[in-house]
Amino acid sequence: MYTTHIGTSTPDSINIYGYDLCSEVIGHAGLADIVFLGAQGRLPTGNESKMLDALMVGIAEHGFTPSSLAARLTWLGAPEATQAAVAAGLLGAGSVYLGAMELTARALQEAREAAPGESKEKTAVEILDRFEATGQKVPGFGHPTHRPRDPRTARFFELAEEWGFLGPHSTLLQAIHSEMERRRGRLITLNGAGAFGAVLSDLGFRWQQVRTVVVAARAVGLVGHIAEEAARGTADSTAQALFRHVEHHTDYQPQR
Amino acid sequence: MYTTHIGTSTPDSINIYGYDLCSEVIGHAGLADIVFLGAQGRLPTGNESKMLDALMVGIAEHGFTPSSLAARLTWLGAPEATQAAVAAGLLGAGSVYLGAMELTARALQEAREAAPGESKEKTAVEILDRFEATGQKVPGFGHPTHRPRDPRTARFFELAEEWGFLGPHSTLLQAIHSEMERRRGRLITLNGAGAFGAVLSDLGFRWQQVRTVVVAARAVGLVGHIAEEAARGTADSTAQALFRHVEHHTDYQPQR
């Protein structure tokens, strides 16, 4: 037998994570609350709920990205199977794209576990020293458009403070930010992905869970991309327009 | 150029669907509101928001299903790429599994467009006559566990009535239900998937958009499945347990 503890059903009731679905969840919980429930095994408090909504809403939609274009191209080939378009749009959420949330959460959580009780200023210095020594990019910093400040970052931290989640991970990331700007002598963007990873950590999510939260938020955002393609139809699709910029070229000289 | 109307960015602001992301969306909208925004191009009203949350929350989680098992098995092979596990879990949302929401919405919307102004009782009779003539299964009815009533159905309709969305599609489905039980002389389950498709139609979603809404809800539910696997670890995983029930057998007699 393989067993899940996620829920049970009887002919006239459904239980998820110990709650009666119909009387305690439907009509009471928002969609993001189910993300919290799945990750932490209980429904969030009012403030936890609002904070998670704010974070997920803030990253759900980003216009044209590798992710949304892959979804739109897939829709063009299989408009009858929109689940495949959504899935294709999620598959690029890896180390390069949408990975910064997980990487930031991991760096912050591991640093705090490695040195519990240490001041955030000292931990920030150690993290930066370590990343600089190995030449690795510190996750959560830099943005091609939002310079020198990412507007989401201030908003996430403002709400986190208002609702009580500007905790040790967020303030550690802010300390890293200050130290990094001090060392380099210029303004550097603490990006929205980094702030997302920090506040989500302060909301109690383990770093191993972060990517699935990001992916669920993007699945929500992809509803709009596929709706936009569907409203245009295949002949006038975004994806068709894209092919006008394609060039096929061959310079292989195979030996025969 | 290929163009999206979904949003724009400047160095210090992000606009999605005409709203300023940081001041008008983050902190104000819930996750499901972004589904509404993508499908309908505007943020929902308070009641629309609560209704969509209720619907999506009601179908986000279903325990072990082909969908969640495919996600868990994929996680077992690639725990470092959880986006792939979520994507795999969504790919089976096709005609058989999770398709009833789209099929019901389509049947209801097409019937109303074909005979605008007709009474729901008359349309219900016509739909049933047509399905019976072709031997096709009427979507939205029947359930292996929830007999003779699906508890989600009553809850969805109760909230739809309270919040003002028990509209023409929902009442048409109820009329079909009554007529079907009258014809067969016994209780028949109007399932949660059917009620979902009907109320979502009354919320203004076109049937072509329904599957992406369902898929986004399941992406949310999969967060918990992957979290449960991750908490157990690969050696003790659900998927490993499953392999104790596998039997390999060969009775091919190839000609050589």
Place this chain on the structure above:
Amino acid sequence: MYTTHIGTSTPDSINIYGYDLCSEVIGHAGLADIVFLGAQGRLPTGNESKMLDALMVGIAEHGFTPSSLAARLTWLGAPEATQAAVAAGLLGAGSVYLGAMELTARALQEAREAAPGESKEKTAVEILDRFEATGQKVPGFGHPTHRPRDPRTARFFELAEEWGFLGPHSTLLQAIHSEMERRRGRLITLNGAGAFGAVLSDLGFRWQQVRTVVVAARAVGLVGHIAEEAARGTADSTAQALFRHVEHHTDYQPQR
């Protein structure tokens, strides 16, 4: 217990479909032979093997397509998870793109089953009458580039004749082609996808199996696309170049 008849293992041997993998398959069979084995339960004869290789090789690679671009974009986000890039590249093999092979095979197989023993000329007339009556597009005809002839079609049929597979499905498709050109009074392309579906039918594949054969061929072709992206690196990637043609625009006027 759930059982597969596909194969068994002992500590020192592996059996697939009744063959000893190490002594009868490895070193004797080509890759496409495993496609034949999976679909038909036996290894192909020499000519069957050559014919299936010819067909699959002929559709494995098509340059930039929605499929290969989705794969490349996914690679750009997750270069460490190339299985996700390949999967994304396959997901658009639906009704519009890469669907013609399955549709043609289905139309031919169903027409022959519906009227066994009927002459191909008569069946061709009936098929065209039926498609014209419903306004549906006849699968396997037309091509945006290859006009008035698709070079793959002649090649597939030439080899099918040489190796003994220009059977009833292929000749039926040729009869449909002749009748269609006669009716319209001009040359019309019988495309490579159509010829693929016809010859694959004559090789004994059921139409329900055709799409998986197509998908396996494209998985092979995607090796080269991902290799090309990887050789360029993320900064200079095809997908990055594509973003220079993107335009974000907003004309939503939301009521607030």
Place this chain on the structure above:
Amino acid sequence: MYTTHIGTSTPDSINIYGYDLCSEVIGHAGLADIVFLGAQGRLPTGNESKMLDALMVGIAEHGFTPSSLAARLTWLGAPEATQAAVAAGLLGAGSVYLGAMELTARALQEAREAAPGESKEKTAVEILDRFEATGQKVPGFGHPTHRPRDPRTARFFELAEEWGFLGPHSTLLQAIHSEMERRRGRLITLNGAGAFGAVLSDLGFRWQQVRTVVVAARAVGLVGHIAEEAARGTADSTAQALFRHVEHHTDYQPQR
């Protein structure tokens, strides 16, 4: 413009990697040759072709695995979208499952690049010392069923020797094997995945390309799994049988 060098088309010809598709590839090349062509930019020689076929054929099919079960479960939900079932079946080809081929190729290639000209015995000792120092598992060794020898390993190396590809990567892996057995004083399985990665390296594939080759081979193997499910039908499917072993259990005690 974004450009690919993979191929070009004119109305009456198709060129891939510098070859005329119809006259030089179709009818001459096998399916695995296109894998070689995509990865290395030229068609293989006769022996290279046979070796790659042997390797890919040897790993295409493995009975019930997380991969094939995810494909079958996805088929059960969406039998009309078999591309989604194949894609789901590939997504778990990550670090745990099917990752050993890439990991072995990477370890061998990096070791040889780090110490060119060094004897294989010395490199083997260094590799083992390094893995033992960090406590990491050496890739390519161990198997739950095939003990103490994996029958594919001997077969791969036998053919590699016969066809001239028992090169520096394969012999280095053999040297590691000898040294490992010497150190531990017992027989240890050098598994088929390891031998695959070594011989593929000697065939000229870079380790970054290995996973896509593995994935293409599995796409071929999945044709048979989906065919087996389709032949049984949804009601009697493998996946349905699997659900008889499911147990839903709840021990959450949520605070309300």
